[in-house]
Amino acid sequence: MNSIMENIDDKELSALGKEIEEALNNSLITAACKIKEHLFNNVExxxxxxxxxxxxxxxxxxxxxxxxxxxxxxxxxxxxxxxxxxxxxxxxxxxxxxxxxxxxxxxxxxxxxxxxxxxxxxxxxxxxxxxxxxxxxxxxxxxxxxxxxxxxxxxxxxxxxxxxxxxxxxxxxxxxxxxxxxxxxxxxxxxxxxxxxxxxxxxxxxxxxxxxxxxxxxxxxxxxxxxxxxxxxIPNITLKINQRKKEAFKANMWRLALVSGSVAVLPIPGLSIAVDVSILVNEIKKYYHAFGLDDESLQSLANRMNVSVEELKAVLKSPLNQKKIGKDVIVKLLQSAALTALTTSEYLLSNIPAAGSIAAAVISIGTTYYILMKCLNELADDAHNVLMKALKANE
Ligand SMILES: Nc1nc2c(ncn2[C@@H]2O[C@H](COP(=O)(O)OP(=O)(O)OP(=O)(O)O)[C@@H](O)[C@H]2O)c(=O)[nH]1
Ligand SMILES: [Mg+2]
CATH class of the missing domain: 3.40.50.300 (P-loop containing nucleotide triphosphate hydrolases)
Incomplete structure (x- = not known):
């Protein structure tokens, strides 16, 4: 079993189980659309x-x-x-x-x-x-x-x-x-x-x-x-806030994966999965901004903490930080991660009775989940390291 699966606790698995069960009862698409409405409702x-x-x-x-x-x-x-x-x-x-x-x-x-x-x-x-x-x-x-x-x-x-x-x-x-x-x-x-x-x-x-x-x-x-x-x-100003943002995103991840994997619009070339890549792009952009990894946020942190932006940028490791996050980047990630992600999907399939198009959707959901978790971990770690760097400079 891969390391992503070790990150999933029982609560999450049972939440996923419930949602997939609901999806199987209601038809996957209807359930996913309902969740989509809930996720993307603009809250003021x-x-x-x-x-x-x-x-x-x-x-x-x-x-x-x-x-x-x-x-x-x-x-x-x-x-x-x-x-x-x-x-x-x-x-x-x-x-x-x-x-x-x-x-x-x-x-x-x-x-x-x-x-x-x-x-x-x-x-x-x-x-x-x-x-x-x-x-x-x-x-x-x-x-x-x-x-x-x-x-x-x-x-x-x-x-x-x-x-x-x-x-x-x-x-x-x-x-x-x-x-x-x-x-x-x-x-x-x-x-x-x-x-x-x-x-x-x-x-x-x-x-x-x-x-x-x-x-x-x-x-x-x-x-x-x-x-x-x-x-x-709120600005990503303390390690604790950084950690809590990570947890908040994680709590939503199954729903996003379910929506992206079951209202799939884009078959991934060379793979037997289809994923709504725009949902992934939007979500990963949200991680990026919430963790304060965009240029403006890094500049603002640098000014506040009296360090240079270059020093902060030097600790960034995720390749996501070097690129503008767009559909092409995510498709490449999906392709390169598909094999590992399949383990996740197979694990899900072994827990959920599924056949035919449902099985295909479960594989897509697993792959989406895997990618989101990978990106979230990378960006949250980068943000953590940036904060540590800024805090150390002020010791
Ligand atoms: N040292 C310090 N100065 C502050 C702080 N907050 C505001 N100031 C200064 O206090 C002055 C007034 O701040 P404002 O934010 O304009 O206050 P305000 O309540 O919006 O004032 P009005 O709009 O006139 O009612 C400014 O010179 C600020 O720079 C603070 O936390 N620390
Ligand atoms: Mg004022």
């Missing part, structure tokens, strides 16, 4: 970022989308006048994920109902309330109004890098203790809200402090399909 995610003027909202909106203040399409930051209208900033690679820069809530006669009506409350999945000091009465009033309307909010204390720099001058400085002091101080100011968590961040480097924790919390509290969009669209 709308995140509102609010808080006082100058708290760092726009900087956070940009960082969330892996952008700098001077990138095309970035939210203006600095000493510009406060935004008066809610403005959507779509993620450059995942336009369905929109981060909204809301008008500041700093004025004395703040009316939360009017504010929420004006910004069209209903369209948001959740709110992030940013403060660069302590949270004030208006932040709390707004949070209560959001709570009343049964939506989630998260408190973010920004500009932690400034605090760390200032406190770091003291001989007795202990980063963890200082962070905990700030956290407790913020939480104390939020009485009446049932002790919400406060996440400490720097808009200049989301890999530090509490951002990874914030990301994971938001993702868990969203419905699955929206959590998935959030996970894949």
């Amino acid at each position: 995610l709308n995140i509102a970022v609010t808080g006082e003027t100058g708290s760092g909202k726009s900087t956070f909106v940009n960082a969330f989308r892996d952008m700098k203040y001077n990138d095309d399409g970035a939210a203006p930051t600095g000493v510009v006048e406060t935004t008066m209208e809610a403005k959507a900033y779509p993620h450059p690679k995942y336009p369905n994920m929109k981060v909204w820069d809301l008008p500041g809530i700093g004025t004395a006669n703040f009316k939360p109902e009017e504010y929420l009506q004006k910004v069209e409350f209903d369209r948001f999945d959740f709110f992030i309330i940013v403060s660069s000091e302590r949270f004030r009465a208006n932040d709390i009033t707004l949070a209560k109004e959001i709570q009343k309307r049964k939506k989630k909010f998260y408190f973010v204390r920004s500009k932690i890098d400034n605090d760390m720099r200032a406190e770091g001058r003291k001989e007795t400085f202990d980063q963890e203790k200082t962070l905990e002091t700030i956290r407790q101080y913020c939480i104390k100011g939020l009485e009446g809200l049932g002790s919400p968590k406060v996440f400490l961040i720097s808009g200049f480097d989301l890999g530090l402090y509490d951002f990874p924790d914030l990301q994971e919390t938001m993702e868990k509290e969203l419905p699955d399909h929206k959590g998935h969009v959030l996970l894949l669209s």
